[in-house]
Amino acid sequence: MATYGPEVLYEGEEPIQADVVFVHGLGGDSLATWTKDDILWPKALLKERVPHARILTWGYDADPVHFLRQQGHQTILSHAQGLLADLKDMRESDEQKARPIIFVGHSLGGLVIKQPASHPQHTREASNPRVQVPGMTDTPDVPPPAYSATPSNPPPAASAFDIRDLLNALHSEHATSQASPGSKSPAPPLPRRKNEQVLDQATYKRVLELAIAIEGPCPPEKFQRFIDHYKAQNDWICSAESYKATFLPETFDPQSAESLSELLFLASCAGDAKVARAAISAGAEVDYVIPRLGDCALNAAFTFDHTEVIESLFEAGVSVLAVCTRQGINEQEYMARRLPMASPATVRQILSRRGKDALPSSAPLIAAQSCAVGVLQLLFEYEFDFMVQGAGGSSALHLAARQGQLENASYLLSIGYEVNILDTSQQTPLYDAIINCNTEAVKLLLDGGALVNIVDAAGDTPMHVLVVQPCASNGTPVQSEAIATIKIEIFLLLCAAGVMLNVANGKGQAPIHVAIKYVLSIMAALLLLAGASPDLTDANGWTPLHLCANGGNDHATIAAFLIEKGASLKARLPPPNPLTPFEVARHFANTTMMPLLRDAKRERGLAKWLARHGVA
Numbered sequence: 001m002a003t004y005g006p007e008v009l010y011e012g013e014e015p016i017q018a019d020v021v022f023v024h025g026l027g028g029d030s031l032a033t034w035t036k037d038d039i040l041w042p043k044a045l046l047k048e049r050v051p052h053a054r055i056l057t058w059g060y061d062a063d064p065v066h067f068l069r070q071q072g073h074q075t076i077l078s079h080a081q082g083l084l085a086d087l088k089d090m091r092e093s094d095e096q097k098a099r100p101i102i103f104v105g106h107s108l109g110g111l112v113i114k115q116p117a118s119h120p121q122h123t124r125e126a127s128n129p130r131v132q133v134p135g136m137t138d139t140p141d142v143p144p145p146a147y148s149a150t151p152s153n154p155p156p157a158a159s160a161f162d163i164r165d166l167l168n169a170l171h172s173e174h175a176t177s178q179a180s181p182g183s184k185s186p187a188p189p190l191p192r193r194k195n196e197q198v199l200d201q202a203t204y205k206r207v208l209e210l211a212i213a214i215e216g217p218c219p220p221e222k223f224q225r226f227i228d229h230y231k232a233q234n235d236w237i238c239s240a241e242s243y244k245a246t247f248l249p250e251t252f253d254p255q256s257a258e259s260l261s262e263l264l265f266l267a268s269c270a271g272d273a274k275v276a277r278a279a280i281s282a283g284a285e286v287d288y289v290i291p292r293l294g295d296c297a298l299n300a301a302f303t304f305d306h307t308e309v310i311e312s313l314f315e316a317g318v319s320v321l322a323v324c325t326r327q328g329i330n331e332q333e334y335m336a337r338r339l340p341m342a343s344p345a346t347v348r349q350i351l352s353r354r355g356k357d358a359l360p361s362s363a364p365l366i367a368a369q370s371c372a373v374g375v376l377q378l379l380f381e382y383e384f385d386f387m388v389q390g391a392g393g394s395s396a397l398h399l400a401a402r403q404g405q406l407e408n409a410s411y412l413l414s415i416g417y418e419v420n421i422l423d424t425s426q427q428t429p430l431y432d433a434i435i436n437c438n439t440e441a442v443k444l445l446l447d448g449g450a451l452v453n454i455v456d457a458a459g460d461t462p463m464h465v466l467v468v469q470p471c472a473s474n475g476t477p478v479q480s481e482a483i484a485t486i487k488i489e490i491f492l493l494l495c496a497a498g499v500m501l502n503v504a505n506g507k508g509q510a511p512i513h514v515a516i517k518y519v520l521s522i523m524a525a526l527l528l529l530a531g532a533s534p535d536l537t538d539a540n541g542w543t544p545l546h547l548c549a550n551g552g553n554d555h556a557t558i559a560a561f562l563i564e565k566g567a568s569l570k571a572r573l574p575p576p577n578p579l580t581p582f583e584v585a586r587h588f589a590n591t592t593m594m595p596l597l598r599d600a601k602r603e604r605g606l607a608k609w610l611a612r613h614g615v616a
Contacts, residue, residue, distance in 0.1 A: 025107020030059025080115035261288035344374030459506030508539020
């Protein structure tokens with residue numbers, strides 16, 4: 001069982017000259033980390049070498065699962081505050097306070113130790129005096145701390161994400177909601193299901209202004225006058241007389257079919273079924289196209305999804321064919337354009353009055369990505385073919401996952417839709433959800449049985465795709481804190497589902513090789529923490545460390561993490577150039593990687609010396 005807090009291994013002989021504190025790393029323990037062959041080497045070794053030092057070890061929750069999943073653990077800052085508070089409690093006398101502190105940290109323990117010096121404003125808080133430890137957080141009287149064999153700053157041109165960024169990202173506020181039982185992370189906002197035009201008052205007034213404009217373009221100043229005038233009116237105009245008096249030209253003739261048809265168009269824009277029926281009864285032509293706008297009542301009603309007006313127009317015998325002929329399209333194409341704007345009630349009107357043939361065969365695809373789930377239910381009720389495929393062989397489930405339409409995707413699965421259906425690229429809907437960073441869609445598909453170790457036509461697994469997506473127009477991965485947080489969540493979901501991390505794609509590259517290629521430090525660190533092999537070779541026989549040695553300054557962070565995870569410094573490339581990573585760095589004059597690899601080799605030499613003396 002892990003031991004938390006301080007534990008004195010050796011009290012030291014008087015006079016005590018220093019406190020030596022050992023802090024373990026990720027996945028470690030305050031005792032087991034420093035023990036080899038049942039020998040606790042800080043106690044066994046230092047007791048004789050530095051008899052006038054008090055030797056302590058300090059433990060904290062460093063479980064990798066807790067660390068990655070943000071459950072039941074503290075942040076690095078909280079760990080640091082806990083360390084300082086415990087030390088303060090153990091250093092109460094003036095003599096103890098004046099005593100130097102020597103820290104020995106491994107892995108994550110180094111960041112915990114360095115936190116007070118790196119962010120003193122966080123650890124030196126008046127509201128928490130227990131974390132003010134002389135020798136660490138008090139300035140300026142105390143000299144700044146010195147570090148030995150401690151990676152600190154990245155190279156000048158290092159990646160925007162170093163290992164500290166990784167740790168901070170894993171502890172970011174975006175994931176804190178998971179710490180509370182029963183809480184859920186807020187789902188990303190769903191895309192709009194309707195046309196971007198929304199019938200608010202300003203939009204409505206603009207339509208009205210355009211409708212009564214004189215022939216030709218409306219001058220900007222006149223347009224603004226109309227907008228100002230209509231915005232000043234707080235109440236909707238809900239009678240035919242008000243429409244005629246306020247929104248129609250002075251030449252309005254109640255006996256003229258043209259004037260009545262313009263009135264019908266205005267009522268269709270506003271969704272005023274009462275005025276629309278009155279205009280139709282008075283003789284308005286339901287198929288009339290406003291000359292200066294090139295638009296008609298049916299288009300206006302569909303644009304703003306006014307179901308009652310659409311029903312009135314259908315009852316009056318509106319000819320969809322006539323509208324389509326004027327626009328140069330067929331009826332199904334017209335309906336395909338209007339379907340994303342239609343509510344379930346409107347779609348029911350269309351199907352009940354005109355039948356299944358009124359909508360295109362692609363209706364399930366359109367509805368899956370842009371309509372309310374009620375529309376999908378209606379299409380299923382009317383026995384549309386839900387196995388129809390769109391561009392690239394995309395199915396309805398592919399499109400719903402791509403757009404984050406969770407209700408639609410859930411409904412498709414509920415009616416027996418195959419969760420692992422393939423498109424022409426041999427990709428399942430899970431790929432679409434990952435490419436578009438839709439975490440909730442990924443959860444839904446995994447719960448529905450989506451395969452995580454499937455490969456597409458290029459040999460890429462979902463993990464390969466996660467590493468590089470989303471991409472910019474030039475094909476390079478987009479990097480930001482928000483995207484990194486989402487990708488971490490998806491990464492954990494894939495790992496929980498049993499994803500294999502060392503599978504090579506069609507180019508002979510595993511996800512770790514792809515992460516190094518694009519200098520994706522966070523993804524590389526996550527893969528290694530989750531068990532990816534640090535010595536896995538690609539199709540050319542290059543290990544991850546060889547790839548870093550051949551890279552730029554930005555690869556130093558990944559290389560340091562590879563070394564920490566035990567990457568071989570002696571691995572050689574295949575003939576005819578069997579070079580080690582250091583030799584590769586030297587060959588390419590990589591001045592950043594050469595000292596890093598050389599120092600790592602020396603530290604490995606120290607490890608051998610310790611092993612000969614029976615310690616880890």
